[in-house]
Amino acid sequence: xxxxxxxxxxxxxxxxxxxxxxxxxxxxxxxxxxxxxxxxxxxxxxxxxxxxxxxxxxxxxxxxxxxxxxxxxxxxxxxxxxxxxxxxxxxxxxxxxxxxxxxxxxxxxxxxxxxxxxxxxxxxxxxxxxxxxxxxxxxxxxxxxxxxxxxxxxxxxxxxxxxxxxxxxxxxxxxxxxxxxxxxxxxxxxxxxxxxxxxxxxxxxxxxxxxxxxxxxxxxxxxxxxxxxxxxxxxxxxxxxxxxxxxxxxxxxxxxxxxxxxxxxxxxxxxxxxxxxxxxxxxxxxxxxxxxxxxxxxxxxxxxxxxxxxxxxxxxxxxxxxxxxxxxxxxxxxxxxxxxxx
Numbered sequence: 001x002x003x004x005x006x007x008x009x010x011x012x013x014x015x016x017x018x019x020x021x022x023x024x025x026x027x028x029x030x031x032x033x034x035x036x037x038x039x040x041x042x043x044x045x046x047x048x049x050x051x052x053x054x055x056x057x058x059x060x061x062x063x064x065x066x067x068x069x070x071x072x073x074x075x076x077x078x079x080x081x082x083x084x085x086x087x088x089x090x091x092x093x094x095x096x097x098x099x100x101x102x103x104x105x106x107x108x109x110x111x112x113x114x115x116x117x118x119x120x121x122x123x124x125x126x127x128x129x130x131x132x133x134x135x136x137x138x139x140x141x142x143x144x145x146x147x148x149x150x151x152x153x154x155x156x157x158x159x160x161x162x163x164x165x166x167x168x169x170x171x172x173x174x175x176x177x178x179x180x181x182x183x184x185x186x187x188x189x190x191x192x193x194x195x196x197x198x199x200x201x202x203x204x205x206x207x208x209x210x211x212x213x214x215x216x217x218x219x220x221x222x223x224x225x226x227x228x229x230x231x232x233x234x235x236x237x238x239x240x241x242x243x244x245x246x247x248x249x250x251x252x253x254x255x256x257x258x259x260x261x262x263x264x265x266x267x268x269x270x271x272x273x274x275x276x277x278x279x280x281x282x283x284x285x286x287x288x289x290x291x292x293x294x295x296x297x298x299x300x301x302x303x304x305x306x307x308x309x310x311x312x313x314x315x316x317x318x319x320x321x322x323x324x325x326x327x328x329x330x331x332x333x334x335x336x337x338x339x340x341x342x
Contacts, residue, residue: 001025003043004035008052021052026119055090058299060191060221060244060275063092063111063122066296067099069281075102076296078111079279081118087276087300091121095154095191097280098161100128105136112149124149125191129156131163133173140173144180144188152189152219153177157203158229159195167203174207174217181217191219196250200229201236208239215241221275224251224258237267247301248277276301 003023010016010031020035021028061084065076084092094112096103108124115122126143127133133153135143143150153173156162165173173190181188194201201220208215215236221244223233230252233243243262245255253261259272278299285292 001043002029002037002040003045004037005045005047005052006035007049008047009049011051011053013054018049053088056088057091057093058084058087058089058276058278059093059219059273060246060277061089061092061094061299062097062277062279062297063094063115063124064096064103064108065279066097066281067101067103069098069283070292072102074281076279076281079299081115081120083299084115084120087278089120089276089299091123093123093125093151093191095125096128097193098129098156100130100134103128105134109136109147109149116149122149123151125152125154125189126150127154129154129159129162129193131155131165131169133176140176141180141183144177144186145184151186152181152191154191154193156193156195158197158199158201159193160197162193162195165203167206170203170207171211171214174214178214178217188217189219190217191221194220194222194225194229196225196229198228200226200232202232204241205232205236205239208236208241212240215239218242219244222246222249222277224253224255225249227252230258230261234262234265234267237262237271238265240271242271242273243267244273244275246277247274248297248299249280249282 005021005023008019008021010019010021016031019031019033022030022035022037061079062076064078068074068076092115094108096105096108105126112122112124126135126140133140136147136150137143140153144152153176155165155170155173157165170190177188177190192204204218204220207218219242220233220236223243224230224245237243245258247255255274262272263269276299277297280297282295282297283292
């Protein structure tokens with residue numbers, strides 16, 4: 001089946017201007033300024049000048065829904081394929097959050113496979129906030145080696161809901177993802193949720209200074225939760241680490257403005273990524289009334305942030321199209337859906 005997208009304002013992710021795109025089944029077959037085909041069955045879509053981009057990779061989505069932090073009724077429902085594609089996401093990494101008890105790794109794996117069956121590229125992280133790590137098999141390394149969809153491990157730190165991991169415990173998890181990653185050929189990452197406690201990523205900075213070869217296995221996220229945490233993230237990125245900015249959840253400033261600040265501090269653009277934290281539970285307390293509300297974190301803010309201009313080009317901000325570590329790039333080569341963005 002051939003599909004021809006006409007009059008597309010094309011980004012690959014660099015801006016290519018107005019082009020036509022020919023798809024053969026789920027693969028891009030040809031791109032040119034003007035494509036004319038006759039004599040074959042053809043589905044033609046007129047993009048009408050809309051931006052057409054590679055699908056976004058969202059490396060932090062609670063695809064089975066976040067855990068309930070205000071009782072059973074606050075359990076967040078799972079995400080659908082159509083919701084992800086509507087945000088431009090065609091590759092997703094699912095994970096657990098605070099809840100590794102009601103929300104199970106077996107269910108996360110099943111949801112990851114279901115999204116893949118629906119046409120997305122889908123992966124998952126093993127474990128959750130806590131320690132000792134929860135796994136599908138005997139250890140984190142085994143999960144990476146023997147479970148096809150597992151590409152790394154989740155952990156939380158500097159958060160009053162975390163298990164307060166020590167530097168030694170973090171190093172031992174790095175060892176697990178490293179061994180599992182190179183044995184399986186997946187690379188392996190330790191993806192770390194950051195809360196707002198004052199230590200921030202100080203233990204990760206210490207590890208990077210002592211063991212610089214390990215920095216590529218670290219994937220800290222939620223790094224614009226506070227300004228102090230962001231300043232640590234700038235230092236970490238200048239040392240060669242990847243820094244992930246959440247478009248949902250708590251943030252001291254807009255993500256695209258934080259990118260500009262990081263660039264001014266000489267952080268390379270390819271060290272900065274966006275993720276949505278979509279479907280995580282977000283709790284807010286009204287300072288005037290004391291009323292607490294709890295809602296799912298949105299998915300769509302990643303797309304909106306990626307489109308926030310750093311100049312006259314509305315899609316100049318490329319970090320939203322590159323949300324992956326060097327290791328994750330091995331796992332995210334397929335873009336099977338190509339949404340049109342107005």
